[in-house]
Amino acid sequence: MALTSATNLGPATALTCRECGHSRDLGPHYACEECFGPLEISYDFGDVTRASIEAGPRNIWRYKGLLPVPSDIEETPNTEPGLTRLVRADRLAGNLGLAKLWVKDDSGNPTHSFKDRVVAVALAAARELGFQVLACPSTGNLANAVAAAAARAGIRSAVFVPSDLEAQKIITTAVYGGTFVTVDGNYDDVNRLASEIAGEQEDWAFVNVNVRPYYAEGSKTLGYEIAEQLGWRLPDQIVVPVASGSQLTKIDKAFQELIKLGLVEDKPYRVFGAQAAGCDPVAHAFKQGWDVFRPVKPATIAKSLAIGNPADGTYVLDVARRTGGTVEDVTDEQVVEGIRLLAATEGIFGETAGGVTVGVLKKLTESGVLDPSAETVIINSGDGLKTLDAVAPVVAPTATIAPTLAAFRAAGIA
Amino acid sequence: MSTVSVRIPTILRTYTGGESEVSAEGGTLRAVVADLEASYSGISARILDDGGKIRRFVNVYVGDEDVRFAEGLDTPTPSGTQISIIPAVAGG
Numbered sequence: 291m292a293l294t295s296a297t298n299l300g301p302a303t304a305l306t307c308r309e310c311g312h313s314r315d316l317g318p319h320y321a322c323e324e325c326f327g328p329l330e331i332s333y334d335f336g337d338v339t340r341a342s343i344e345a346g347p348r349n350i351w352r353y354k355g356l357l358p359v360p361s362d363i364e365e366t367p368n369t370e371p372g373l374t375r376l377v378r379a380d381r382l383a384g385n386l387g388l389a390k391l392w393v394k395d396d397s398g399n400p401t402h403s404f405k406d407r408v409v410a411v412a413l414a415a416a417r418e419l420g421f422q423v424l425a426c427p428s429t430g431n432l433a434n435a436v437a438a439a440a441a442r443a444g445i446r447s448a449v450f451v452p453s454d455l456e457a458q459k460i461i462t463t464a465v466y467g468g469t470f471v472t473v474d475g476n477y478d479d480v481n482r483l484a485s486e487i488a489g490e491q492e493d494w495a496f497v498n499v500n501v502r503p504y505y506a507e508g509s510k511t512l513g514y515e516i517a518e519q520l521g522w523r524l525p526d527q528i529v530v531p532v533a534s535g536s537q538l539t540k541i542d543k544a545f546q547e548l549i550k551l552g553l554v555e556d557k558p559y560r561v562f563g564a565q566a567a568g569c570d571p572v573a574h575a576f577k578q579g580w581d582v583f584r585p586v587k588p589a590t591i592a593k594s595l596a597i598g599n600p601a602d603g604t605y606v607l608d609v610a611r612r613t614g615g616t617v618e619d620v621t622d623e624q625v626v627e628g629i630r631l632l633a634a635t636e637g638i639f640g641e642t643a644g645g646v647t648v649g650v651l652k653k654l655t656e657s658g659v660l661d662p663s664a665e666t667v668i669i670n671s672g673d674g675l676k677t678l679d680a681v682a683p684v685v686a687p688t689a690t691i692a693p694t695l696a697a698f699r700a701a702g703i704a
Numbered sequence: 705m706s707t708v709s710v711r712i713p714t715i716l717r718t719y720t721g722g723e724s725e726v727s728a729e730g731g732t733l734r735a736v737v738a739d740l741e742a743s744y745s746g747i748s749a750r751i752l753d754d755g756g757k758i759r760r761f762v763n764v765y766v767g768d769e770d771v772r773f774a775e776g777l778d779t780p781t782p783s784g785t786q787i788s789i790i791p792a793v794a795g796g
Contacts, residue, residue: 309761321791323715326750326761328793427795481795482765486788489714489724499794534796582760585772599763599770601793 371406415504430459513544535602639674
């Protein structure tokens with residue numbers, strides 16, 4: 291795996307350690323050789339304007355000038371994710387007492403979660419760096435996205451998930467074909483296994499391990515889209531679910547880049563992280579005033595957020611503190627309540643991570659931490675059809691009746 | 705003396721001559737790291753920070769256990785133990 295003269299990663303110029311600043315050439319690297327810190331993409335952005343973006347395709351490739359992908363990225367088969375709807379959520383806002391609320395509904399992506407964004411960027415990097423297999427450890431959504439993207443690209447996939455995953459996520463991965471392994475362990479166990487396999491199988495691109503610096507940049511497109519869809523401006527407050535923490539930190543990075551490029555006006559915004567109480571290492575560290583979180587063993591129905599040792603947890607703390615936000619957590623009961631509230635007020639069926647985010651939105655509004663008069667955006671990162679078990683025990687038909695008008699009248703539902 | 709097996713991550717294999725798995729001696733993780741340093745000069749400073757603690761972005765497993773959930777560098781490493789050193793920045 292190496293760069294060749296044909297390698298084209300667009301505006302990306304180098305990999306730089308977020309911890310110690312040590313820089314190295316672009317390549318299949320993810321940890322700093324000096325301190326093991328995370329490597330981030332450095333760029334030399336060319337002339338990117340609102341007009342050049344708006345003239346682009348109706349997917350994340352409209353932002354290709356801000357991503358580590360080839361300039362002809364649209365020419366290779368990929369799932370073309372992104373440009374999901376930003377829903378003005380007046381009924382949910384009214385329910386909670388907020389002035390203006392938007393839901394960025396990323397369940398509208400090709401495999402129904404935000405993971406299609408990051409995988410599309412990882413796939414491009416994997417191709418450019420010469421990898422042969424697209425692989426990942428996953429809590430489910432990523433498994434769907436990798437298996438689908440590899441199928442579309444015509445390359446092999448190798449997906450590893452905890453064996454206790456929701457049945458929906460098992461089926462929606464297996465259907466794409468490819469190598470699919472369920473592992474008797476939790477996500478952190480699977481993650482460790484993937485890291486060890488990545489050290490052995492040199493032509494396997496584990497999207498969130500050895501090509502993670504590229505992959506993670508895909509989440510910036512959530513931030514770009516929110517700003518563009520708001521009419522090229524930033525919201526006042528944003529609530530983002532925290533699993534590894536990468537989505538939250540990259541949305542912040544996107545906002546900062548848009549400011550630096552002059553594409554939006556510079557203004558203060560507050561970033562809030564949302565976790566489940568059964569897996570709250572970052573929320574706990576925030577509340578304790580710690581700079582570094584302590585890993586936990588997850589126990590929550592929000593399996594897509596069940597990462598006990600989140601790679602970017604520390605940087606979530608940095609972003610929340612820098613912007614005047616917080617990191618909060620909610621119980622599994624509040625997660626289910628959040629899913630039902632979003633569905634009943636906005637007609638959006640989010641997965642458990644969405645329930646966590648709505649639950650935290652509600653909790654922070656009620657406690658007065660969120661400013662109810664400020665414009666707020668929340669992320670619904672995935673589709674409720676993938677986590678049916680979460681709500682199956684608490685939702686049911688109103689009545690079951692015979693196909694007669696008499697039975698309808700007798701049921702008292704008119 | 706207990707002999708253990710240590711899996712070396714890709715970015716540290718420059719120290720081990722490309723070996724992905726090496727043997728070391730020591731009854732605790734601390735002793736194992738010291739023995740690795742004796743065999744592969746410079747490797748300890750990659751794993752431990754200036755204060756002698758495991759670097760923030762390094763995960764070390766003794767058997768199946770992340771040593772942060774055990775006794776850190778004082779975690780016992782009986783003979784035959786499998787140790788893995790893994791970059792922490794992965795996943796999600």
